[in-house]
Amino acid sequence: MVPFGGWLMPVQYSSIVDEHQTVRNAVGMFDISHMGQFIVSGNDARDWLNRMLTNNVAKLDVGQGQYTFLLNDNGGVIDDLILYRIGQSEFLLVVNASKIEEDFAWLERHRQDGTMLKNRSADFGGVAIQGPRVVDLFHDLLGQSVELPARNHIIDLVILEMPVSIARTGYTGEDGVEVFPGE
Numbered sequence: 556m557v558p559f560g561g562w563l564m565p566v567q568y569s570s571i572v573d574e575h576q577t578v579r580n581a582v583g584m585f586d587i588s589h590m591g592q593f594i595v596s597g598n599d600a601r602d603w604l605n606r607m608l609t610n611n612v613a614k615l616d617v618g619q620g621q622y623t624f625l626l627n628d629n630g631g632v633i634d635d636l637i638l639y640r641i642g643q644s645e646f647l648l649v650v651n652a653s654k655i656e657e658d659f660a661w662l663e664r665h666r667q668d669g670t671m672l673k674n675r676s677a678d679f680g681g682v683a684i685q686g687p688r689v690v691d692l693f694h695d696l697l698g699q700s701v702e703l704p705a706r707n708h709i710i711d712l713v714i715l716e717m718p719v720s721i722a723r724t725g726y727t728g729e730d731g732v733e734v735f736p737g738e
Contacts, residue, residue: 588680
């Protein structure tokens with residue numbers, strides 16, 4: 556366990572080589588609870604985010620996500636993040652742990668009227684499950700009839716009476732999902 560972004564984070568259980576091989580050949584799980592989660596909503600949320608981020612948010616249908624950048628006034632990168640459109644006028648931003656406060660403050664300073672911004676980072680965690688056997692694992696856990704989202708998509712499910720969002724993005728280069736508890 557090591558301190559990281561105000562969290563005690565598990566970094567290694569056996570060896571780096573063993574864990575690397577597990578994710579490359581089977582499936583591994585990573586605690587991503589340290590990452591920030593912001594909800595942006597409101598009738599003008601899409602247009603506002605389109606001005607704040609580098610990618611075209613207007614191209615996202617509900618249930619889609621994209622990797623993007625939050626830039627400062629000079630065009631320098633404040634943070635890289637993943638943005639998901641989770642409703643007609645609602646978005647989930649997953650930001651880096653070391654940038655939660657800075658990102659939120661920047662967005663709040665530039666927030667326009669009619670757009671709501673909520674930092675739910677301290678209230679919700681997440682896990683990333685990565686590796687070529689991730690689909691097999693989810694079918695074993697949830698049944699063959701449950702389809703994982705397509706790449707760069709997010710879906711909502713209820714598992715054991717708990718709402719969860721499952722996103723098919725990833726941080727390792729392998730196939731994988733991120734699982735976020737819902738509200």
